Amino acid sequence: MQIRHDVPLRKQLFTIPNLLGYLRIILVPVIIWRYVTADTVSDYYVAALIVVISSISDMFDGMIARRFNQITQLGKALDPIADKLTQAAMVLCLTIRYNQMIPMMILFVVKEGFMGTMGALMLRKGKMLDGAMWYGKVCTAVLYVVMFVLFLFPELPMLAVNICIGICVCFMLLSFVLYIPAFVKLNKE
Numbered sequence: 001m002q003i004r005h006d007v008p009l010r011k012q013l014f015t016i017p018n019l020l021g022y023l024r025i026i027l028v029p030v031i032i033w034r035y036v037t038a039d040t041v042s043d044y045y046v047a048a049l050i051v052v053i054s055s056i057s058d059m060f061d062g063m064i065a066r067r068f069n070q071i072t073q074l075g076k077a078l079d080p081i082a083d084k085l086t087q088a089a090m091v092l093c094l095t096i097r098y099n100q101m102i103p104m105m106i107l108f109v110v111k112e113g114f115m116g117t118m119g120a121l122m123l124r125k126g127k128m129l130d131g132a133m134w135y136g137k138v139c140t141a142v143l144y145v146v147m148f149v150l151f152l153f154p155e156l157p158m159l160a161v162n163i164c165i166g167i168c169v170c171f172m173l174l175s176f177v178l179y180i181p182a183f184v185k186l187n188k189e
Helices: 016-036 041-067 073-097 099-124 134-152 158-188
Strands: none
Touching: 016 041, 016 073, 041 073, 041 134, 073 099, 073 134, 099 158, 134 158
16 A cells, blocks of 8 residues: 555544544553552553553554555654554553663663664655564564553562563564664665
8 A cells, every 4th residue: 555645634634543543642641640540450450451442543543544545644653653652651651660670661762762863864864764674563562462461460470570571671672783784774775
């Protein structure tokens, strides 16, 4: 499917996929509030349910955009912003609960800061990566699954929590290291 360049911004604002993207962004502070104010295991389940709703809307926005030819420039920007805000919210929530998350949060900020900076620099040169690379997608999937497990099971033993955090750090580091040469190659082209 091609990106629709002929659609005026006014009409791009209210496509169903973009409305779902706005919903995901609106859910970010709700996720944080529900998790940070949780007093019971049930409260953590509610926070996990909100994450599920956000994830389902993420899945459907792409499917709807492709199926009904509603892929827009705005949507291409909105989707990764909603993804990163949701991921950042989950990492922040878990960092508040688990001190062991601090190194992962730092790595997340450095990696996403690098990705955003390089993406902006390449865009200024009229270049951009052709979507997420496979290792970025794997990293994102692992991050979501592990963070969801930590949200859903707040009483996991610390060993299991540390293993989950370690898995995320490994995949994030791998993705970060593999994206560096991708941006170097793109810059040389």
